[in-house]
Amino acid sequence: MLSLAVGRLGGLMAPSRRWAVLIGVDQCGLDLQLPALRFAESDVLAVRDVLLDQEIGTFDDGAVKMFVGPDAGWRQIKVFLRDLALKSEPSDVLFVYFAGHTLVPQWSDQLDAYLVTADLDPGTLAREPDHGLRMSFLKRDIFDAFAGASFLVLDCCHAGAYAEADRRNAKVLLSYAEAVDRPRHNALLACPSESITREMPEYGHGTLTHHVLRALRGAAGDEMGRVSFARMATFVAAQGMEPPPVHTAHVYGATTILTQPPVSRHDRQALNSPANPGILRPCLNPLEDQTSSIRQLLDRLFRTGVRSAPQAPQGGRDGRVEFVRHALDAESAAVVQFVSGNFRIVDQTAQFDKDTLSPMLEIAAADGAKHPRATPGYVVSHGVSRRMLCVPLSIEGDRTLTLAVVDPAPAQLDMGEPLAVMLRAVWGTDPVADPVQAEMTVLTALRTSFGRLPIKLYDDAFSLYQQLIGSIVMVFEPVVELDQRATGVSVQSFEALARRHERDRRAPWSTLRMAHDWGDRFVVERDSILVAKSIHSYAEADAATGRQGTKPLSVNVAVRSLLSDAYLHHVNKALGEAGLNPRTLTLEISEQDPITPEPGERWPQEPLVYFHNRLTRLARELRISFAVDDFGVGYASVARMAELPLTQIKVDRAILHHPLALEELTLVTRVARYASDQGQTGQPRTVIVEGFDDDAPISLHEIFRLGIHHVQGYFSGAIASTSLPELEPTVQDRIASLVRGEQ
Helix, strand or coil, rough: CCCECCCCCCCCCCCEEEEEEEEEECCCCCCCCCCCCCCCCHHHHHHHHHHHHCCCCCCCCCEEEEHHHHCCCHHHHHHHHHHHHHHCCCCCEEEEEEEEECCCCCCCCCCCCCEECCCCHHHHHCCCCCEEEEHHHHHHHHCCCCEEEEEEEEEEEEEECCCCCHHHHHHHHHHHHHHCCCEEEEEEEEECCCCCCCCCCCCCCHHHHHHHHHHHHHHHHCCCCCCEHHHHHHHHHHHCCCCCEEEEECCHHCCCCCCCCCCCHHCCCCCCCCCCCCCCCCCCCHHHHHHHHHHHHHHHHHHHHHHHHCCCCCCCCCCCCHHHHHCCCCEEEEEEECCEEEEEEEECCCCCCCCHHHHHHHHHCHHHHCCCCCCCEEEEEEECCEEEHHHHEEEEECCEEEEEEEECCHHHHHHCHHHHHHHHHHHHHCCCHHHHHHHHHHHHHHHHCCCCCCHHHHHHHHHHHHHHHHHHEEEEEEEEEEECCCCHHHEEEEEEEEEEECCCCCCCCHHHHHHHHHHHHHHHHHHHHHHHHHHHHHHHHHHHHHCCCCEEEEEECCCHEEEEEEEEHHHHHHHHHCCCCCCEEEEEEEECCCCCCCCCCCCCHHHHHHHHHHHHHHHHHHHHHEEEEEECCCCCCHHHHCCCCCCCCECCCCHCCCCHHHHHHHHHHHHHHHHHHHHCCCCCCEEEEECCCCCCCCCHHHHCCCCCCCEECHHCCCEEEECCCCCCCCHHHHHHHHHHHCC
């Protein structure tokens, strides 16, 4: 905000600039002993909304900087604040707000605290004490250096898991207040003395922040409705908080207005100034309260945990038990097999004491194993202190293989069922070798178990899935044109296939199918990335062959993607960038998808009619072709083949192993010829048999006699690769011999 202010001596002061720096962290650094918070990050958004409110706010858009959640790193915050302090003028205003934990290290004999940022690592502070956001830094290097009026609002919960943390935090705040001697710095500091966090679900905010927001919205206004820092702090102090917040106020600065009556901001801005956008928030999700703990555990499992987890001890099977123990900051862990009320240790960490833990294992064997499918996990308690988390991993008859984790971090154990779901999912992955796939598997398990996830987890999953699909390699498998003459046997076209690694023989089905668990956005993004990869890779491989002419390329696509204009934009863009003729491309419609509207979605015509019209328009506008893929499985039907504008029909290998394989293939060829027999097209649709190999119960000779002249599979000796080789002469001879029925 730019305005002119008259100084005490009657001269003009420099234009006033107002900055607000808002910091909120639910997930508390890299230490699991700090319980996750629920409202710190949303508190930042609420304070932002008030400061920028078009009617009462006094801060301009662009002058409010937020450091929220994973983006709240101590290094970035310190650099940003220091830059503001160095360029400040006497007329400037700086408002700093923090919601989260404070931590007073036990090794320090100084009354100083760290504001716990997302990346704070308590284990490094003894050696590197400046690797964090210290209150002494704020006082000395920011507020003491700031030339104008500065304010600090600290709504913190102490690190209750640390000895004497409550007493030492209180002393730190008092020490900070006593040390504030700048006449233009004011602070409102709160830290509870009890061991629980001071967040109130009925408020939806931290307690201090709830009262601060009430004050700023007008409850602390003067006779003209203006709310200064001093009036806000006085109002908050009168709300009966125990212990009361620490409040420092000086003559200068404390009277600085933070919010004003509704007309004030409009008077100061041009009438055509854009309005501050409204905020849209989804309905409360049942897992919302667990979001920070889930994200913290994901970070431990797949980032910091992977880097810092100790190697498996001698005798460990594969290191997964120790990996889980480390991630949960547990005393010990083991894999236990429960059979008919008895138990046997399959694998264990070094500290797992079977004799000491036998009473708890016996309880689990007798009671927990009776109904292993009733819940994803259960907790066995013994005495007042010991707890064992049991997560069934597999069930076979009366044998239940169970992961037992002894005394995990309380903040993690309090997650309940989501924790059990995550551990069961991660057990079937390899977090060290493939952390992205493993993390996506865990998030998908949460999605399928609990339905819609909180928006933060959903956004995390979307970014992660983009990264996972982006790592896929596209290889090309030839479609062979059959002939009785060796010279007539050739590669007719190629199909793009997804692989995690070039030499893999199988598609990463679990990765590809994850998208359907998340919905259309993931499906469209998956197909958009893969079609772009396919087109660019194919164009490069084709150029490398040096041969004249480009053979056709087919790429798989989901029904929902073909209904998305965004996907088609990616197709068109990739074709243009690669310089590939659109007529080269055929999109194969996946048979895993129904051609039906989603729940709540309305189509203007019957599904097949609507989809037929859609494909017809796309073929005309984009000049690409369409095929039905994997006929014989999923939602494939004769109606789908007959009614859609297809240029190819690809038959799944499952039909080859059906007792009536020849009869079914005969039906397919009749449907393929139907349009041309009726005079609707000049050529019948091409039929391609997929997955043919030497073990197929029907021969190439029989397939060729039915009028099917195109086959795809390992029989050709050409393995799918990133290159586009022609068939070797010996392979041509062998295939021609099979077509003639000589082998």
